Amino acid sequence: MNTPIDPDALLATLERDGVVRLPLPLLGGAALERVQSEWAARVAHIQHNGQAGYEARDPFRRIVHDALTVSPDLTRAALHPSIVEVVRRYVGADAALTEAKGWRTMPTELDFHGWHNDAWYDPDLDHVPRQLKLAVYLSDVTSGAFAYAPGTHGQRAHRHYSEAEVDAFARDPVVLDAPAGHAFLFDVSGVHRQTVPVLTARDAVFIVFHDPSVPLQAADVAASRYRPALVPVDALDGMTPDQLRLLGVGRRELRDAMRPPSPVDPGWRAALARAEAGYHAASRLSRRVRARLSRSRLA
């Protein structure tokens, strides 16, 4: 959907609150259904032997990396011309899309994450560089919504915050419940969280924009966290030079920021090797049992 959205109004709210709800859905109708059906396939099983799936990092969220690969509709929605303008005016003309990650949060009563703001840049920097996230809901969100403490953006400290600290902030949190296809932007230096309880599974994609020349914190360098986006190639058809630039096309500094993947921890490597050996042994046994059963049926 390329219906124009007033960038000046979005920017004014973003500067004041650090968060802004988009007034129109980014995805709707057949495009939303296509994205939801591809997404459902990604969150149905753990990524395995090259088959696209989710990463099971914790019991609460099924994490989908390179989330724009899910569908050209999602890539085009993320690069809606008004979003491109807001991102370039809020973050800077050199902003680029540096990560697209989504997750299905499983129903839970547990307070598994809490209020926090995001650490991402080198802490020795003498200013707070801007990073924006565009969140797009792929399911109707009536519980487990994202929430943001308005006006808390721009701070240097990156940590978790208690309910009492958030209650002491000047204004009440903005709770972003919305139907599937709706979206919002937020400055990650402000205090935010997913609310609990999550009564039904919640699907959301978070797309990150910052200036890739900003030095990163060591943990994100080691993890090769921010890197050029992977997108379905047909999503590029008809994109404007501004959209392509935000996506990272021709941006050498994005490629330069990439590091070889960090080696897997030796303990994990050994555990994965044992799991793989067990899987192959079980497959061999099952083949032998099936062969013997079919021979005895023929005899």
Ligand SMILES: O=C(O)CCC(=O)C(=O)O
């Ligand atoms: O899943 C959510 O709503 C929280 C997202 C969040 O904390 C983040 O993207 O930093």
